[in-house]
Amino acid sequence: MSMMPPATQSTHGCIDFLSYSASLDGWLAGGWIDLSWDDRDEPPAYILEFGETKVEGEAVVCVFPRPDVRKIGVGVLLFMPGVSQRADAFQDAILIRDGRRFRLTASEPLDRPTEFEAIARTKSLISSAMRSSRRAHLLRLLNRPTFAGHDTLDTLQPPVFLELDAACLCPPAGLLLRGWFIDPFRSVASIRIRCGAESRLLDTDHWIRIPRADVRQGFSKQFGGLIDECGFLAFVGDVYSPGETVYFEVQGRLGDVAFKRVAQVRSAGVDTIKETLSNLELRYDELARGYDHVLGPAVAAMNDFRLMEAVDYKEMTFGDSPAHPRCSIIVPLYGRIDFMELQLAFFSRTLGRHHEIIYVLDDPTILRATEALATSCIARFRLPFRLVTLASNVGYAPANNVGLKLARGDYVCFLNSDVFPKTPGWLDSMVAVADARPEVGVVGAMLVFEDETVQHEGVAFEVLPEFAGWNFSLHPRKGRYPSEDESVQEVEAVTGACLMMPMALAREVGGFDEGYVIGDFEDVDLCLKARERGRICVVDRSARLYHLERQSQGGQQSSWRLNLTLYNAWRFQKRWPPAALEQLAQGESEGRAKKAELAGAAE
Amino acid sequence: MRVLITSHSHPRVQNGGSEVASHALFERLRACGDVEAWYLGCTRSTAFQRAGQSITQPFSERDYLYTVGEFEDFKFANRDTGFARDFRLLLRTLRPDIVHFHHYVNSGLEAFACVREQLPDAKIVLTLHELLAICHQQGQMVTRPDGNLCRRSGPIECNRCFPEVQPSDFFLRTVYIRHFMGWVDRFVSPSHFLAQRYVEWGLPEHGIDVIENVARETAKTSAMLRPPRSPGDLTTLRVGFFGQISMLKGIEVVIEAATLLEREGRTDILFSVHGDDSNQPAVFRSTFRTQVAAFGDNIVFRGAYENSEVDALMADVDIVLVPSVWWENSPVVIQEALRNGRPVICSDIGGMAEKVISGQTGLHFPVGDARALAGVLKALAADPELRQALLRGVAERRQDDAFDAHLQLYRGLLQAREQG
Structure with a gap:
C-alpha cells in the first residue's frame, strides 16, 4: 500500500x-x-x-x-x-x-x-x-472467463449458434459482419464484438435480418420455432485495431460468457461494397433502418477509404486542342470505347474547334485498346482531343473531377459517353444561354432516345413510398413525344448525362461529390449545390442530343446495383433532406418575387 | 476528267459481281480519250502488303490495292491509321474530280469525309451494291435464324435477329453510316428495288440514280453465237441453275420442284445445277448431294464453274432458273442469261422481279413455292409458242448502256460544280 x-x-x-x-x-x-x-x-x-x-x-x-x-x-x-x-x-x-x-x-x-x-x-x-x-x-x-484465443461457444447451455461468413473492415476501425445466429431458447443477453482494448455491443435490434432457409432447415429437426431470417448483416463502428484478434463475446442471461473468434477481417474495396449490397431486398421502413444503422455507415467508410489515395493519371494529347477553349467537354469512358469513336465522328461535324474535348478513361484494363483507337480517331476525324487515363477504376464522380482539374475552358460540360449530338451547334447554344444570364448556374440539354422520344428535359424530385419515402430524381415525360418548344426552361435539376456550367462555379462547389458510389445522384447533388449558391438550373430545349438507354440483359437489374442506387439515395437524403429542398425552393421563389417587385418598382 | 474508282475488293483477288463491274467501268473509262482513270481495290489478304505501306500497286500503274488493316465490320469503320494517311496522300497525288466508291466495306465510311477534306471540290459517288448498311445479316434482309423475308429494319427489328446486339447499338450503327453517307454527292443503285430500300432507310430519293452495273467486255463466245434450238427440237425443256448452292439461292426449291415433277413421271423437264457448294455447312452439303444422287437423269449436279465458262454452259440450257428465296439486288446471273439469249424463270421479288419482265424476258413464280415453279415449267414445256415468244422477248429487249449512263452522271456532276 x-x-x-x-x-x-x-x-x-x-x-x-x-x-x-x-x-x-x-x-x-x-x-x-x-x-x-x-x-x-x-x-x-x-x-x-x-x-x-x-x-x-x-x-x-x-x-x-x-x-x-x-x-x-x-x-x-x-x-x-x-x-x-x-x-x-x-x-x-x-x-x-x-x-x-x-x-x-x-x-x-x-x-x-x-x-x-x-x-x-x-x-x-x-x-x-x-x-x-x-x-x-x-x-x-x-472471475468472468476471458478470451484465451479459442472458441468456447459450444460450452454454452442452453446451446447458441453463431457463425460468421464474412467480416469486412470499414476503415478506419468499423467492421461489417455477415453471418447467422440461432438462439433457440432465447438465452442470450448480449453479444459484444471485442478487439484489443475496444469493445462494442452488437445492436441486434438494428442489424439487417437476412433469410437463411438453409440454416433454418439444418436446425429445424433439433429445434422448433426457428425463423428463416436467422442471417444477419451488422455494422459496428470504431472497434478494430490492426494486429489485434477480433472476437465475439456472447453473454447468457445467467451471466455465463463464451467466445467466438473472427478468423479473418477482409480489407475493403469496390468488390466488398458490391458483396455488401448483394442479395438484399430492403423496402419501405426497413430501408431507412438498414441504411442508417448498417449499410450507410459501412459503405460510406469503404468508399472513403477507396478514394483516400489521390487518383494517379496520365494525359495524352491528340491534335492541338485550343489553349483557351470556350467550353471543356469531359467524357468519362468505361468499357465501351467505341462510344468515343462514334462521338468524335459526330463531333467532327457538330462542334466548333473553339471547344476542347477531354476523355477520361476510367478503365485501365482497356488502356492499350483505347490509345490505339484514339490514334485512329485523330487520323480519321482530325478533331483534336485530350485523353486522360486513370491508373485505377475510380467511378463516375472522381473520374469527372480529374477531368475538371485539367479542363481549361470558361465552361465545363460533363457528358456521358453514350450521348450523341443530334443537332449541330448544340454546345454553342448552351454556352450562349449561360453567357446571357449570369444567374444560370447549370445548363442541361434536351435528350432524346433513338425513337426521338424524350429521355430528359429536366429532372424533378419525387417521393417514393416503397423506398423509405426518400426523394428520387425522375425524368418527367420520359418516353413521350417531345414538344416543338425550343425555349430555355428553369428546372429543379438536370441530368449529368449532359450538364454544362461555368468553370469557376464547378470548381467552387468542388465538382461532383465523390461520396456517391459509381454514378447516381451526384449530378442532382451538383445542381443543388449550385442552387444553394443562388444560381438556377435550366434546360436549353434547342440543344438536342441522343441519349441511349441500354436494355438490361438479364431482365431484372442486379440487386447490388439497385442497392447501390439506394445507398446513393440514402446519402442524398442525408445531404438534402426534404426540408432543405423545400427551403431551397422557397428561397428561390421569394427571390423571384422580390426581383419582380424591384422590377415593378423600377418601372 | 479525272476519275478514281474504288472498290471493296479487286477482280484479281476475288471475282465477285461488284468488283468485276467496277473494274469494267474503270477499264472503259481508261479507253476514253478525255478521261484519266485510276482504280483502288481492297484486299484482306496480306499477300500484296509492303511493310509500312497500306496502298501498293501490284497489278498495273493505274491500279492500286489497299491491304485492309483494322476494320470494324459492324458499322464499317476503318480504324487503320495507315489508310487514313495513305489514302489522303493518294487523293492529293491523283487529284481526281470524281471519286466513285463501289461499296463501303474495307475502305470504310470515313473515306467519304476524307475526300471532302482533301479535295473539297471533288464529287463523291457511291454505288450501292447491296443492303449491308440496312441489314447486319449480310445485307440479305432475311430474318435470322428462320430465313423469312424481312421488309423493314430498325433497332428493335434488328435486335430480334441479333439478340446479343442492343437496339441502341443498331441505332448508333445507322447514325454512323448515315453521318458519313452525308458527304456523298450522288448515289448509284443497279436496281430500283435496291434504290427503294435505301430511300425507305433514309437516303434522299432524288439523290439516287438507277444505273445497271457495267458489264465486262467479252469476246463473243461460241455459246453466244449458238442460236437457241429450233421449235422442232423442243421435245425437252432444259433448265439451268447457275450460282452458289445455298439455301438463300433457292436450291431447295429446285430440288422440291424436281421431286414433284419426277413423281408425276415427267421426263421432259431436265435440270442441270451448276455451282459451288464447298462453302456450305456440312449437313446442308451432304443432304443436297444425297438428294441429287437419288434422282435419275432429270437432275444433274455439274459442280463449280469459272466465270469465264458461264457462256458455254448456258449454251446447253433452254432457260435459266433464278429461284432465290432472298431479295437479290441485281443478280449477275440474270445479266448473263439475257446476254446469252436465255429467258429467265425467277422468284417474284426484289431485284429478280425487276430485271426479268414476266411474259417478255421470262416468267415469275411466287418466291419459295416449288409447286408453282413446277407448274410454270410444265406450262412452258407444253407451250412451244410461249418459249419462242420469250426467246424473241430476250433478243429484242431494250438495252441501255450502263457505261454511257455513268459518263453522263459524272459530266452532270462536274457541270453542276462549274455552274454552282
Whole structure:
C-alpha cells in the first residue's frame, strides 16, 4: 500500500491503482475512503476525471479493512463500467452518495497495472472485504472467463449458434459482419464484438435480418420455432485495431460468457461494397433502418477509404486542342470505347474547334485498346482531343473531377459517353444561354432516345413510398413525344448525362461529390449545390442530343446495383433532406418575387 | 476528267459481281480519250502488303490495292491509321474530280469525309451494291435464324435477329453510316428495288440514280453465237441453275420442284445445277448431294464453274432458273442469261422481279413455292409458242448502256460544280 496522503478538506480519500479492463468494459481501482462513507448496497454515481474528459456511471464499491488508514478511513475497491481513456491523464475519482461528493485523488505516483494484474490484485484484496451482494457481484465479474484465443461457444447451455461468413473492415476501425445466429431458447443477453482494448455491443435490434432457409432447415429437426431470417448483416463502428484478434463475446442471461473468434477481417474495396449490397431486398421502413444503422455507415467508410489515395493519371494529347477553349467537354469512358469513336465522328461535324474535348478513361484494363483507337480517331476525324487515363477504376464522380482539374475552358460540360449530338451547334447554344444570364448556374440539354422520344428535359424530385419515402430524381415525360418548344426552361435539376456550367462555379462547389458510389445522384447533388449558391438550373430545349438507354440483359437489374442506387439515395437524403429542398425552393421563389417587385418598382 | 474508282475488293483477288463491274467501268473509262482513270481495290489478304505501306500497286500503274488493316465490320469503320494517311496522300497525288466508291466495306465510311477534306471540290459517288448498311445479316434482309423475308429494319427489328446486339447499338450503327453517307454527292443503285430500300432507310430519293452495273467486255463466245434450238427440237425443256448452292439461292426449291415433277413421271423437264457448294455447312452439303444422287437423269449436279465458262454452259440450257428465296439486288446471273439469249424463270421479288419482265424476258413464280415453279415449267414445256415468244422477248429487249449512263452522271456532276 502506498503512503497515506495528506487528508485535506477537499479530499475524502485516495486512488492507489487504476486500470482499464477491456474484458469487463470498465475501470478497476483501489485506494481508501474516509470513514464518513456510508457502505451499503445501493450503487453510488461516479465521475472519473481525465483532464477535461469525464467518464460517468454507477460504481460497484466494496470496502475492506486497511490498518494503515484505520483512524481516518477504510480500504476501497471500485469497479466503474465505462469507456477506456488514457490512464496517465487521470486526476480524481468522485463518488456521489445522497448528494454528497467524495473526492478520491490520485496518489503520487499512481500505480497503473495491466488489466490482468489489476484483476488479480482486486481479487486478492476483496477476499478480506465484508460479505455483501456487491462483493459477490464484483467477484463474479473478476472471475468472468476471458478470451484465451479459442472458441468456447459450444460450452454454452442452453446451446447458441453463431457463425460468421464474412467480416469486412470499414476503415478506419468499423467492421461489417455477415453471418447467422440461432438462439433457440432465447438465452442470450448480449453479444459484444471485442478487439484489443475496444469493445462494442452488437445492436441486434438494428442489424439487417437476412433469410437463411438453409440454416433454418439444418436446425429445424433439433429445434422448433426457428425463423428463416436467422442471417444477419451488422455494422459496428470504431472497434478494430490492426494486429489485434477480433472476437465475439456472447453473454447468457445467467451471466455465463463464451467466445467466438473472427478468423479473418477482409480489407475493403469496390468488390466488398458490391458483396455488401448483394442479395438484399430492403423496402419501405426497413430501408431507412438498414441504411442508417448498417449499410450507410459501412459503405460510406469503404468508399472513403477507396478514394483516400489521390487518383494517379496520365494525359495524352491528340491534335492541338485550343489553349483557351470556350467550353471543356469531359467524357468519362468505361468499357465501351467505341462510344468515343462514334462521338468524335459526330463531333467532327457538330462542334466548333473553339471547344476542347477531354476523355477520361476510367478503365485501365482497356488502356492499350483505347490509345490505339484514339490514334485512329485523330487520323480519321482530325478533331483534336485530350485523353486522360486513370491508373485505377475510380467511378463516375472522381473520374469527372480529374477531368475538371485539367479542363481549361470558361465552361465545363460533363457528358456521358453514350450521348450523341443530334443537332449541330448544340454546345454553342448552351454556352450562349449561360453567357446571357449570369444567374444560370447549370445548363442541361434536351435528350432524346433513338425513337426521338424524350429521355430528359429536366429532372424533378419525387417521393417514393416503397423506398423509405426518400426523394428520387425522375425524368418527367420520359418516353413521350417531345414538344416543338425550343425555349430555355428553369428546372429543379438536370441530368449529368449532359450538364454544362461555368468553370469557376464547378470548381467552387468542388465538382461532383465523390461520396456517391459509381454514378447516381451526384449530378442532382451538383445542381443543388449550385442552387444553394443562388444560381438556377435550366434546360436549353434547342440543344438536342441522343441519349441511349441500354436494355438490361438479364431482365431484372442486379440487386447490388439497385442497392447501390439506394445507398446513393440514402446519402442524398442525408445531404438534402426534404426540408432543405423545400427551403431551397422557397428561397428561390421569394427571390423571384422580390426581383419582380424591384422590377415593378423600377418601372 | 479525272476519275478514281474504288472498290471493296479487286477482280484479281476475288471475282465477285461488284468488283468485276467496277473494274469494267474503270477499264472503259481508261479507253476514253478525255478521261484519266485510276482504280483502288481492297484486299484482306496480306499477300500484296509492303511493310509500312497500306496502298501498293501490284497489278498495273493505274491500279492500286489497299491491304485492309483494322476494320470494324459492324458499322464499317476503318480504324487503320495507315489508310487514313495513305489514302489522303493518294487523293492529293491523283487529284481526281470524281471519286466513285463501289461499296463501303474495307475502305470504310470515313473515306467519304476524307475526300471532302482533301479535295473539297471533288464529287463523291457511291454505288450501292447491296443492303449491308440496312441489314447486319449480310445485307440479305432475311430474318435470322428462320430465313423469312424481312421488309423493314430498325433497332428493335434488328435486335430480334441479333439478340446479343442492343437496339441502341443498331441505332448508333445507322447514325454512323448515315453521318458519313452525308458527304456523298450522288448515289448509284443497279436496281430500283435496291434504290427503294435505301430511300425507305433514309437516303434522299432524288439523290439516287438507277444505273445497271457495267458489264465486262467479252469476246463473243461460241455459246453466244449458238442460236437457241429450233421449235422442232423442243421435245425437252432444259433448265439451268447457275450460282452458289445455298439455301438463300433457292436450291431447295429446285430440288422440291424436281421431286414433284419426277413423281408425276415427267421426263421432259431436265435440270442441270451448276455451282459451288464447298462453302456450305456440312449437313446442308451432304443432304443436297444425297438428294441429287437419288434422282435419275432429270437432275444433274455439274459442280463449280469459272466465270469465264458461264457462256458455254448456258449454251446447253433452254432457260435459266433464278429461284432465290432472298431479295437479290441485281443478280449477275440474270445479266448473263439475257446476254446469252436465255429467258429467265425467277422468284417474284426484289431485284429478280425487276430485271426479268414476266411474259417478255421470262416468267415469275411466287418466291419459295416449288409447286408453282413446277407448274410454270410444265406450262412452258407444253407451250412451244410461249418459249419462242420469250426467246424473241430476250433478243429484242431494250438495252441501255450502263457505261454511257455513268459518263453522263459524272459530266452532270462536274457541270453542276462549274455552274454552282
